[in-house]
Amino acid sequence: MTEHETPQETPQLCTREARACGVMASGEEDGSVEEKQTNNKKRTKGTIATAWLTVYNIAMTAGWLVLAVSMVRFYLQKGTHKGLYKHIARTLKCFQTFALLEIGHCAIGIVRTSVIVTGVQVCSRIFMVWFITNSIRQIQNEESVILFVVVWTVTEITRYSFYTFNLIHHLPYFIKWARYNMFIVMYPLGVVGELLTIHAALPYVRRSAMFSLRLPNKYNVSFDYYYFLIIVMLSYIPLFPQLFFHMLRQRRRVLHGEVIVEKDE
Numbered sequence: 001m002t003e004h005e006t007p008q009e010t011p012q013l014c015t016r017e018a019r020a021c022g023v024m025a026s027g028e029e030d031g032s033v034e035e036k037q038t039n040n041k042k043r044t045k046g047t048i049a050t051a052w053l054t055v056y057n058i059a060m061t062a063g064w065l066v067l068a069v070s071m072v073r074f075y076l077q078k079g080t081h082k083g084l085y086k087h088i089a090r091t092l093k094c095f096q097t098f099a100l101l102e103i104g105h106c107a108i109g110i111v112r113t114s115v116i117v118t119g120v121q122v123c124s125r126i127f128m129v130w131f132i133t134n135s136i137r138q139i140q141n142e143e144s145v146i147l148f149v150v151v152w153t154v155t156e157i158t159r160y161s162f163y164t165f166n167l168i169h170h171l172p173y174f175i176k177w178a179r180y181n182m183f184i185v186m187y188p189l190g191v192v193g194e195l196l197t198i199h200a201a202l203p204y205v206r207r208s209a210m211f212s213l214r215l216p217n218k219y220n221v222s223f224d225y226y227y228f229l230i231i232v233m234l235s236y237i238p239l240f241p242q243l244f245f246h247m248l249r250q251r252r253r254v255l256h257g258e259v260i261v262e263k264d265e
């Protein structure tokens with residue numbers, strides 16, 4: 001079953017293109033030359049953006065699928081999670097870092113999502129990958145690392161395939177259902193995995209004084225990564241609910257057709 005026939009399911013880009021086309025239709029006969037040129041530009045921009053997002057989402061779905069397959073193969077061959085992170089580290093770093101482009105998508109307006117919400121989500125993941133798990137080798141075999149990597153992988157395969165099918169107007173209902181229901185369990189699980197991993201990192205950070213700057217130094221500035229990590233852990237308390245409630249609002253809008261007025265719209 002696909003959903004492309006339903007007008008409310010039309011992806012945002014098509015809606016924008018349609019809006020641009022609508023302006024064209026009414027202004028075509030009596031609009032000025034400048035209006036026609038502006039509308040043509042909008043239409044071209046919409047088509048390019050749709051093409052780019054389709055390529056981007058397919059690449060990201062493939063990347064996270066490769067990660068899933070290599071995790072399953074590793075576990076079936078070795079029968080343990082030890083060494084799994086090292087095995088998948090390069091792919092994980094690559095595709096999670098590519099997600100930075102999503103902040104750009106919001107900033108230039110080709111997807112209708114808040115830059116702040118996307119920024120917090122993407123930056124916290126980049127931080128987990130590069131500044132925690134990749135930098136502290138001693139914690140790479142923790143179960144909590146496997147927990148958040150598995151949760152991210154399942155979530156991202158669903159999310160990027162949702163965007164892809166939505167853009168090509170062939171969205172199977174089960175993908176839409178999964179995108180807007182699984183997060184209810186996956187988000188808290190991911191947060192538990194991330195917080196336990198940062199917690200496991202604390203003793204190593206304290207002992208090694210990594211990424212820290214102690215006084216006296218020529219800049220006369222001090223920075224303690226250990227306390228910074230504690231602040232990061234505490235920042236989940238106000239920030240995580242914002243992301244979770246954002247997703248609950250998206251769920252009500254997409255699955256139940258509720259009209260939601262976002263503060264920043």
Ligand SMILES: CCCCCCCCCCCCC[C@@H](O)CC(=O)SCCNC(=O)CCNC(=O)[C@H](O)C(C)(C)COP(=O)(O)OP(=O)(O)OC[C@H]1O[C@@H](n2cnc3c(N)ncnc32)[C@H](O)[C@@H]1OP(=O)(O)O
Pocket residue numbers: 010011012013053057111112113114117118120121122123124125127151152155159163166167182183186187188189190191194232235236239240243246247250
């Ligand atoms: C430097 C120190 C850092 C300190 C950090 C502090 C900690 C902060 C706490 C953070 C906790 C994060 C924990 C987290 O990492 C754990 C997990 O992720 S566990 C796994 C479960 N997670 C999830 O399910 C969330 C996954 N993430 C997201 O869904 C997004 O990143 C999010 C921004 C949260 C929400 O996405 P969005 O607002 O875009 O919602 P929609 O998917 O419904 O999309 C809205 C519309 O935009 C269109 N869209 C969006 N992206 C695309 C795209 N790539 N291609 C095409 N279209 C796109 C989408 O179709 C919607 O269109 P429409 O409005 O027409 O329906």
